[in-house]
Amino acid sequence: MSLEIEKIILRVAEVMIDELKLEDVTPERFEPDVDLVDEVGIDSMDLATVALVLQDEYSIRIDEDDYPKLTTVRRIAEYVEKQLNK
């Protein structure tokens, strides 16, 4: 795993915890492969909020139609990395 993707994973976890006010978890301990819908219980509105913050931060565009792919922190981070390298 590249250093860059590790940094993005950590930042996505931070945003997730911050925006969704998740308790009892730190970015470092946020399991990047946990299913956000099934196990964390996030919904499309939560995901939209996180996506808007990440768009701002990385100056990228996240397509609404891609939401269904963004099911884990790692997948979101990979999506961000891909957009950055476009």
Place this chain on the structure above:
Amino acid sequence: MGAAKEEHVCKSQDIPGKKWKFSEILADNKIKERWEKVRKFFFLRESTYDMTNKCNIRCEGCYYYEGEKQFAKENKDIDAWRSLMKAEKKRGITFVVLAGAEPSLVPELCQVCYEEIPLGAVATNGIKFISENTGYKIHISVWGNDKTSHKLRGAKNMLSRQIENYIDDPRAVFVYTFTRNNIDEAREIAEILADKRCRLTFNMFSAPSGYEGELRHNPSSLLHTRETIMDLIAQYPENILYSAYNTAAHTHQTGLHGLYGCSYPRMNPSTDIGLGRSFRQYRTDLTWDRDAACCVPDTDCDDCRHYAAGSAVVTARMFRHAVNPELFKAWLDYVDTYLSVWVTGYEKGKNLCDNLTAPPGFKVF
């Protein structure tokens, strides 16, 4: 834009060509404050339930008595309902809508639902009072003045009976359904309700599949409804739970599905995230059918402008409204209205946007 009044059309303060960051939109304190207010309720996840196949009146164009659901065998077993509610809560449902045909006729079932899932709303004709013990929002359907109600619903003195039951009841919201034929009567109804300190919101008649009657809207009636609502919002801001963007969205000549893309399972095959995954519409026998699951089953989807559909087709489309301050303010007004109509104890704020804003990617009408 035809006959819509010019003064109601939004003169967007958007800066041409500017790509707004979300953080820049939220830099406006009024927007930020409203955003923080509404986002506390993003946890709401709804499903709807037909409570009984009985009703004490028969209305023209009633959704319940269309399609297959009316033939489901009633389950009146309180324990079965309690088990269902527990199971619903377990799969993440936090908000229930008790609907067909007339929930007030089975108060014990409504109460069980409330005991298990305390956020929700009951759709009722308001003739029979629902006990305060059931702390859901109570949506009382109004289809015109008493003369029109008698004609369409076969019941006398409906409005006075409804008001008598629910005056000063914080749960109550009167829901005036605009058809093609009762637009001007809304002024009379609004005046009566405002005088009695009642809250009022609006619904648009959305034709059941195959309906060919005279209630279905056309472009002219949509524009006339639009003007009427905008006048009433200005006239009774304390009593009317509605916004300019609600008006723009629900009186547009393109229906909600065409404007926003409906996310209810019936129109949305995806089960990945959102309503396509979580929403169910239970019949009175406690079964559900994905192919028919939407907030008002058996509506003609192309004609759907139903107020209850707003949760899915407008509220859930935050992302595409977060492109400039004007559009985001309009969306916030919509969500603020939605929550005040559906969530007990939620108080509507003053609308941030007084003008008609075009839905993303569309003209204003």
